[in-house]
Amino acid sequence: MCQPFIRNYQYNVIRQQAESVLRATRSVGDPKILDSVRYGAQLKATELFPDLTDKGKALLESVTELRTADECHAYVQALEPYLVPFPPITGGQIRKLFPKNKKLKIPDLSGIDFRYITYLSWTDISTGKMFIVYHNGEQFLGLEGRFTATNKKSYCFACNRYEELVLFSGVAKKRPAQASSDYYKSVGHYVCADGRACNNNITAIASLEKFIHSVLGRV
Structure with missing residues (x-):
């Protein structure tokens, strides 16, 4: 067996x-179209x-051989x-990561399967705060912000x-060079209310890292 090499978002x-x-x-009834779908899937996986x-290449390329639901399940x-x-x-x-939050509520880490995590997120209803923890390959980064329920679905x-x-909504840490002492900038984005669903869906990290950079000034 080769060493682990697939991150959660790639697995998705x-x-x-x-x-x-x-x-x-x-x-699909047309064999040519079916072959196109199979090899398109192989390309998206291997690239x-x-x-x-x-060995890793052979593992991923075998996606083209799937024919039944049982085979798909076994492959995954x-x-x-x-x-x-x-x-x-x-x-x-x-x-x-959140030194100013003295009453920080920590999620139950024992109940998390970290194989299927790209980032951690949780909310504290009592304070109206949302927290995000991400690892950039070298260190953990923490984002703290307000969360506002939308009570609707979107992307x-x-x-x-x-x-x-x-x-x-998080407060940007990076300040312009000539900013006044009372400079304040809030950066907001719409994110899944359920972090587990988001981690199950996420297939790229560029947007997440861009947002982290907009809040922390680094990623």
């Missing part, structure tokens, strides 16, 4: 491509990883040993899926 891409192959197998090993399950989990984090580490900026959203 591959899983969705496997599902697209299964749908095409069930609904996520510019430095694939031969076979990816799980290769998942790179969200780096281990403790409650103490999370508290250090999340992070996963681009149609879900129940909240408006997350």
